[in-house]
Amino acid sequence: xxxxxAGRPSQADxxxxxxxxxxxxxxxxxxxxxxxxLDHKSTRAFLPTAxxxxxxxxxxxxxxxxxxxxxxxxxxxVTVTDPAVxxxxxAIAGGQKHIEQCPLxxxxxxxxxxxxxxxxxxxxxxxxxxxxxxxxxxxxxxALAAQNAVVAAESLGLLTVYIGALRNDVEEVxxxxxxxxxAVGVFGMxxxxxxxxxxxxxxxxxxxxxxxxxxxxxxxxxxxxRAAYDVELGAFSKRNEMQADTWTERVLARIATLRALRGRDxxxxxxxxxxxxxx
Amino acid sequence: xxxxxAGRPSQADxxxxxxxxxxxxxxxxxxxxxxxxLDHKSTRAFLPTAxxxxxxxxxxxxxxxxxxxxxxxxxxxVTVTDPAVxxxxxAIAGGQKHIEQCPLxxxxxxxxxxxxxxxxxxxxxxxxxxxxxxxxxxxxxxALAAQNAVVAAESLGLLTVYIGALRNDVEEVxxxxxxxxxAVGVFGMxxxxxxxxxxxxxxxxxxxxxxxxxxxxxxxxxxxxRAAYDVELGAFSKRNEMQADTWTERVLARIATLRALRGRDxxxxxxxxxxxxxx
Numbered sequence: 001x002x003x004x005x006a007g008r009p010s011q012a013d014x015x016x017x018x019x020x021x022x023x024x025x026x027x028x029x030x031x032x033x034x035x036x037x038l039d040h041k042s043t044r045a046f047l048p049t050a051x052x053x054x055x056x057x058x059x060x061x062x063x064x065x066x067x068x069x070x071x072x073x074x075x076x077x078v079t080v081t082d083p084a085v086x087x088x089x090x091a092i093a094g095g096q097k098h099i100e101q102c103p104l105x106x107x108x109x110x111x112x113x114x115x116x117x118x119x120x121x122x123x124x125x126x127x128x129x130x131x132x133x134x135x136x137x138x139x140x141x142x143a144l145a146a147q148n149a150v151v152a153a154e155s156l157g158l159l160t161v162y163i164g165a166l167r168n169d170v171e172e173v174x175x176x177x178x179x180x181x182x183a184v185g186v187f188g189m190x191x192x193x194x195x196x197x198x199x200x201x202x203x204x205x206x207x208x209x210x211x212x213x214x215x216x217x218x219x220x221x222x223x224x225x226r227a228a229y230d231v232e233l234g235a236f237s238k239r240n241e242m243q244a245d246t247w248t249e250r251v252l253a254r255i256a257t258l259r260a261l262r263g264r265d266x267x268x269x270x271x272x273x274x275x276x277x278x279x
Numbered sequence: 280x281x282x283x284x285a286g287r288p289s290q291a292d293x294x295x296x297x298x299x300x301x302x303x304x305x306x307x308x309x310x311x312x313x314x315x316x317l318d319h320k321s322t323r324a325f326l327p328t329a330x331x332x333x334x335x336x337x338x339x340x341x342x343x344x345x346x347x348x349x350x351x352x353x354x355x356x357v358t359v360t361d362p363a364v365x366x367x368x369x370a371i372a373g374g375q376k377h378i379e380q381c382p383l384x385x386x387x388x389x390x391x392x393x394x395x396x397x398x399x400x401x402x403x404x405x406x407x408x409x410x411x412x413x414x415x416x417x418x419x420x421x422a423l424a425a426q427n428a429v430v431a432a433e434s435l436g437l438l439t440v441y442i443g444a445l446r447n448d449v450e451e452v453x454x455x456x457x458x459x460x461x462a463v464g465v466f467g468m469x470x471x472x473x474x475x476x477x478x479x480x481x482x483x484x485x486x487x488x489x490x491x492x493x494x495x496x497x498x499x500x501x502x503x504x505r506a507a508y509d510v511e512l513g514a515f516s517k518r519n520e521m522q523a524d525t526w527t528e529r530v531l532a533r534i535a536t537l538r539a540l541r542g543r544d545x546x547x548x549x550x551x552x553x554x555x556x557x558x
Contacts, residue, residue: 015340018340018343018344019340025336025339025340026332026333026336027333027336028331028332028333028334028335028336028337029331029333029334029337029435030337031434031435032311032312032434033311033312033315033430033431033434034337034340034341034431034434034435036312037341037344037345037427037430037431038340038341038344039344040344040345040346042346052307052308053305053307054305054306054307054308055307055308056307056491057304057305057306057307057487057491058307058308058309058313060304060487060490060491061294061297061298061304061313061317061487062313062316062317064297064484064485064487064490065297065316065317065318065319065481065484066316066319066426066429067319067321067426067429067439067440067441068484069441069443070443070529070533071482071512071526071529072530072533072534073484073485073490075490076489076490076491076492076496077490077491077492078492078493078494078495078496079491079492079493079494080494081493081494082494085494109496111490114489114501115530115534117498117501118505118527118530118531119531119535121502121505122527122531124531124535125535126531126534126535127534127535127536127537127540128533128534128535128536128537128539128540128544129534131540131543131544131546131547132546132547132550132557133446133540133543133544133546134534136418136446136465136546137443139415139418139419139422140418140419140422140443140465140466143418143419143422143423143426144422144425144426146423147345147346147422147423147426147427148316148426148430150345150346151312151316151427151430152312152313152316155310155311155312155313156308156310156313160346161346162346162348164348164349164416164419167412167415177492177494177495177496178495178496178497179496180496180498183496186415186419187419202344203350205343205344205347205352206343206352208336208339208340208343210355210393211339211343211352211354211355211356211390212335212336212339212355212356212358213355213356213357213358213456214357214358214360215357215358215359215360215361215364215456216357216456216457217355217357217388217456217457217458217459217462218457219396219459222393222396223400226397226400233350247350248397248401250349250350251351251394251397252397252398252401252403252405254349254351254407255351255394255405255406255407255408255413256398256403256404256405256406256407257406257407258406258407260407261406261407261410261412264410264412265407265410265412265558267410267411267412267415268410268411268557268558271411278411278547278557279544279547
């Protein structure tokens with residue numbers, strides 16, 4: 001079952017794929033795990049092939065092994081198999097058909113409802129519950145857990161894709177999954193074997209200098225960095241997505257208009273309705 | 280440099296350590312990466328030993344290889360080496376001396392300031408910027424990146440600990456690191472070699488049945504689950520921390536009182552002051 005070292009690129013190739021040949025960072029230590037991490041790709045094209053028995057439980061064990069703030073474990077996860085519910089989730093996400101097609105679909109929850117039930121059972125009040133901080137802890141907990149599941153999945157030869165677009169309507173997601181107050185789907189995740197007919201390629205990122213600061217935050221030559229990255233990502237897009245949008249164009253398309261939020265401008269009000277006062 | 284498969288436990292032992300012998304989930308597939316993930320431990324006791332050349336860049340390459348929402352890459356990271364700044368960060372975090380002692384200290388930022396600079400350069404307005412959704416995207420991006428860095432560090436024989444307590448005063452952290460508006464430290468992270476004089480042990484988690492739901496969220500026998508987990512975690516605490524708090528006691532101590540938030544009840548106001556309107 002160990003696909004984690006099979007066919008992984010060399011360090012030089014992995015760094016070149018991740019940053020483009022013009023922006024390769026200094027080579028440091030290297031091993032099979034790093035090769036696996038650097039070689040990460042997402043996919044939206046899944047085979048219907050079922051996962052081996054125990055795969056779900058293995059991914060959850062990896063997820064629960066991630067750090068969690070003060071060991072509060074303020075996350076949960078729901079698997080969705082019902083095709084009708086999958087279709088509704090795909091519609092919420094703006095028509096992402098892979099939600100209906102992948103063999104395993106997970107909805108990761110920021111979940112403080114469990115803490116609420118403890119407080120009820122112990123006849124205590126949780127003064128910290130209604131704060132933004134507590135929602136943030138739960139969302140970060142869910143993200144750390146989910147990312148461990150991604151790494152675990154890739155070690156098994158599976159690919160994934162996060163579905164942030166479930167946040168287009170967190171209230172409807174909560175209704176579909178019968179979530180208690182204090183639980184909210186922060187993102188979904190498709191898991192499965194990638195369709196080999198749809199090539200996947202490592203997506204280049206910004207150079208390290210753009211994200212890594214030493215001592216204090218010093219803005220470097222972002223104009224030059226962005227121009228080079230626009231070329232790199234434009235070429236990636238052309239090879240993989242039959243369009244040639246630059247990063248700049250992608251960023252602006254994603255965040256310049258309220259319409260592009262696809263309802264997520266209402267997230268705060270909907271979170272409040274789901275039991276997160278966000279004080 | 281590959282410590283990722285050296286001395287890792289067997290699947291049976293790894294699952295027993297993570298869940299306790301009474302709550303071991305069904306065994307699924309297994310490999311060296313899963314052994315690494317399941318064997319995660321945090322530490323607060325670091326040797327002063329410097330990290331090999333290139334380690335930081337390798338951790339950042341792993342972090343940048345994590346998924347990021349719409350490839351927006353709304354995170355950055357600051358390394359802190361100045362002892363005076365380390366001391367101030369340790370004080371903000373309630374006196375966590377390991378922040379001063381670890382060879383590498385990272386502050387992970389939710390950072391939409393880069394997008395703001397793109398918009399300025401392109402003479403565009405980003406209507407999506409002021410929303411809670413955008414802060415959440417950036418916080419989740421930072422968490423996914425950071426967790427990849429944790430996995431990478433552990434593959435190199437290093438241990439880490441997240442420092443959520445930097446959120447006790449995000450404004451002071453921003454001042455110390457000279458962050459631009461639209462960037463905030465969501466958590467810190469100590470990285471280094473664990474002091475072998477201070478034993479570390481895998482921390483047991485709740486049983487899978489407590490966090491994994493099928494189809495809809497169904498609350499199982501949480502009373503029995505929690506009673507068993509209280510025994511498990513109490514024994515862990517006694518072995519490792521010279522106290523015997525149960526999970527229930529820990530949860531209540533952490534979230535029952537406003538005082539335990541240590542200033543994080545002001546997080547929303549401070550985020551607004553840092554350029555996150557959270558609409």
